[in-house]
Amino acid sequence: MGNNNTGFYGYSSESKMNSNAINRNVPKNRMPSSGKFKVSKILGIILCLLQLAASVAFVYYVKTVDFLDEKYFYGLIGILSGLFILTYVMAHPKKMFVRRLGKFISIVVIIVLAVGSYMIWKSPLTVTGKKVSNKPFVVYLSAADTFGKFDKKTLSRTDTNIIAVVNPKTYTILMVSTPRDYYVPIEAKSVAPNSMEKLTHVSLFGSGVAYSQDKDPLSAAEWSIGGQQGVYWHPGNQAIMATLKKLYNIKVKNKDYYYAKVNFTGFESLVDELGGVDVKVEDNFSTKTYATYKKVSPERKEYVYKKGTMKMDGSTALTFARERHSFGDGDMARNRNQIRVMKAIADKMISGKTLVNYNGVIDAINNCYATDIDLSSMAKLQTQISTKSDYNGWKFMSFSVIGVPGKDKSTYTGNIHAVVYQNQDSVANASKLIAKALAAKTQDDAKKLNKLVKKYTKAQAGQ
Numbered sequence: 001m002g003n004n005n006t007g008f009y010g011y012s013s014e015s016k017m018n019s020n021a022i023n024r025n026v027p028k029n030r031m032p033s034s035g036k037f038k039v040s041k042i043l044g045i046i047l048c049l050l051q052l053a054a055s056v057a058f059v060y061y062v063k064t065v066d067f068l069d070e071k072y073f074y075g076l077i078g079i080l081s082g083l084f085i086l087t088y089v090m091a092h093p094k095k096m097f098v099r100r101l102g103k104f105i106s107i108v109v110i111i112v113l114a115v116g117s118y119m120i121w122k123s124p125l126t127v128t129g130k131k132v133s134n135k136p137f138v139v140y141l142s143a144a145d146t147f148g149k150f151d152k153k154t155l156s157r158t159d160t161n162i163i164a165v166v167n168p169k170t171y172t173i174l175m176v177s178t179p180r181d182y183y184v185p186i187e188a189k190s191v192a193p194n195s196m197e198k199l200t201h202v203s204l205f206g207s208g209v210a211y212s213q214d215k216d217p218l219s220a221a222e223w224s225i226g227g228q229q230g231v232y233w234h235p236g237n238q239a240i241m242a243t244l245k246k247l248y249n250i251k252v253k254n255k256d257y258y259y260a261k262v263n264f265t266g267f268e269s270l271v272d273e274l275g276g277v278d279v280k281v282e283d284n285f286s287t288k289t290y291a292t293y294k295k296v297s298p299e300r301k302e303y304v305y306k307k308g309t310m311k312m313d314g315s316t317a318l319t320f321a322r323e324r325h326s327f328g329d330g331d332m333a334r335n336r337n338q339i340r341v342m343k344a345i346a347d348k349m350i351s352g353k354t355l356v357n358y359n360g361v362i363d364a365i366n367n368c369y370a371t372d373i374d375l376s377s378m379a380k381l382q383t384q385i386s387t388k389s390d391y392n393g394w395k396f397m398s399f400s401v402i403g404v405p406g407k408d409k410s411t412y413t414g415n416i417h418a419v420v421y422q423n424q425d426s427v428a429n430a431s432k433l434i435a436k437a438l439a440a441k442t443q444d445d446a447k448k449l450n451k452l453v454k455k456y457t458k459a460q461a462g463q
Contacts, residue, residue, distance in 0.1 A: 040099050044091025047106035051087060054113035055080040061120040083109055130258060131377035134384065136167040136438045137256040139373070140241050141175075141342065142203070143321075144263040149368065155235055156263070157200040159322065160338050163244055165437040168385060170446040171393070173346065174437040174453070176430050177339050177400045178244065179331040183408055183419040187242035192220040195411040198419045202243050204412055207236030237261065248431045252438065258373045266368025267321075268314030270345065276313050277344035281305045282336075285326040287319060317341050331420055335400040343396045395446060397453045399433055402426045402460050429456040 059077060083105070090102025143160035158180065165174040180200040188208030210218045210231050218231065237259045244250070245257070262270065271277055286304045303319045312320060321341045327333030385391050403420035410417045433456065436449050 040096075041091060044099055044103055044106070045088070047103055047110070048084065048088045048091055051106045051109050051113075052084055054110045054117070055084060058113040058117045058120075061117045064120070080113075129372045129374040130255060131374045132166075132258070132381055133377075134168045134381065135256065136165065136169065136440075137258065138250060138252050138434075138438075139164045139166060140237065140244065140257070140259040142237075142240075142259070142261045143267055144203075144261060145200075146263045147265045149265075155204050155206050155233060158203045158240065158261075159200065159264075160342075161199055161240070161244070162338070162342060163248065163250070163434065165434055167437055167440055167446075168381060170395075170440045170443060171385065171391060172395045172397065172437065172440065172446045172449065174433060174449070175339055175342060175396065175398045176248070176434060177335045177398070178247075179335055179401065179403060179420045181331055181405075181418060181420045182401070182403060183406075183421050184243055184247055186239065186411060187246050188239035190218050190220055190222075191411070196408065197411045198417060199240070199243070201410060201412045202240040203237065204233065205239040206233030208239035208242065209234050247427065248434050250431075250434055250438075258371070260369070260371040260373060262369040264318060268318050269368060271312070271314040271317045274345065274348040276311050277317055277341065277348055278309050279312050279317065279320065279337075279340050279344045281307055281310050281320075282333075283307055285323075287323045287326055312341075312344075317344075329402075330405065332400060332402050339398040339400060343398065346394070346396065390443070395450070397437075397450055399430055399453055399457060401430050426456075426460060429459075 059080065062073065062076065087102045087106045087109070090098050090105070093099060141160065141162040141164055142158040144156040145159045146154075146156045161178045161180060163176045163178070165172075165176075167173075178199055180198070182199040183196055184199055184202065186195045186197050186202055186205060188202070188205045190208070190210035191205065210222075210233055212218055213232065241257065241259060245252075250257075284305065284307050286302055288302050301315075303316055305320060321338045322334070323337070324330045324334040401423070403423045403426070406419055406421050407416050408419045408421075409415070433449065433453060436445075436452065440446055440449055
């Protein structure tokens with residue numbers, strides 16, 4: 001009786017020979033080790049679970065910034081779900097190539113989602129504030145006359161005061177500029193009715209609530225005109241925003257009335273980050289800097305401007321926007337130039353290249369600006385508009401209010417200052433333009449508005 005360890009003829013060597021012969025005829029890659037297969041399968045499943053976690057995190061961050069339309073958001077969920085199912089299925093086959101490919105896809109997806117989540121987390125689009133919608137809204141744009149880090153708790157004068165009416169229905173932005181020295185009645189609490197002030201000083205009244213050193217609110221009767229010692233103001237923009245709203249009789253709800261404020265350092269950095277801006281110069285002139293800008297030596301630098309379209313860096317654009325002594329109509333000319341610079345910046349800001357580089361733009365002006373706009377909703381609105389068939393870019397229109405130079409008393413200081421008295425016709429025309437810009441619904445309405453802007457501007461030029 002043969003031994004179990006022997007071959008047909010009772011020899012153990014015969015059994016080994018037959019076994020070797022079988023092994024030689026079967027390729028190694030078709031004989032996977034069950035242990036290695038299980039390890040490979042478990043690793044694939046672990047990567048799938050990590051991919052699922054990364055997908056959930058990414059979807060959460062995308063939802064937090066609310067950047068995508070609903071259909072695109074659910075489309076993103078569908079794509080990520082499909083990738084998870086694909087990689088999970090690929091983790092099970094016995095073919096090594098399929099399992100390896102599945103692991104590779106999982107690793108790539110995990111890395112991409114992790115980087116995307118981090119970028120959204122660090123993105124300025126996560127800044128909270130009032131959301132914009134597809135309805136017309138108003139933004140008060142201002143430049144504070146300070147350099148360096150922007151302290152939101154410190155009040156400062158405003159060198160630029162622009163009301164921007166944004167109408168997503170007609171793709172129009174109307175910018176109405178008001179001279180910084182315009183003599184206007186102050187709209188602020190704790191200020192006596194009909195108190196007059198140059199516009200740039202109104203921002204010094206903060207939110208319009210005066211208080212003592214003990215933080216107790218004060219009435220108008222409790223502090224004397226002239227800004228007595230011991231009177232303070234809560235930081236904010238409400239006073240100047242309310243003043244402009246009443247001046248132009250702007251019919252807009254507070255939820256649709258926003259502000260964006262930048263100081264001189266932030267303005268200069270913004271223009272440089274955008275790669276400079278192309279600004280139209282009306283006439284040849286030259287001027288020296290008002291202050292030492294960040295890239296200028298302590299000596300006052302002379303800037304030369306030539307008639308025509310001129311490429312400007314941050315310092316050049318800032319000096320151009322501030323200059324008034326080189327012009328016969330001084331503050332009014334500065335007003336027009338500020339509008340030109342703002343339009344040039346706006347053109348760059350909504351370009352595709354800048355939309356991709358919003359992080360870089362915000363980083364450039366970090367600590368130099370303040371706004372109550374939810375930036376993610378702004379980006380979302382631009383994305384929605386860009387996909388519309390009739391969209392062909394934003395149409396910018398501008399109108400600068402004029403007045404007569406003079407001197408009068410300042411409520412804030414109690415002293416006599418240079419002011420610009422209101423031109424009532426100009427203010428009335430600006431009010432009409434703002435109202436029509438908010439009410440426009442069609443492209444025909446936008447064309448009529450543009451003609452009216454040109455009509456009023458031409459009429460003012462003849463005065």
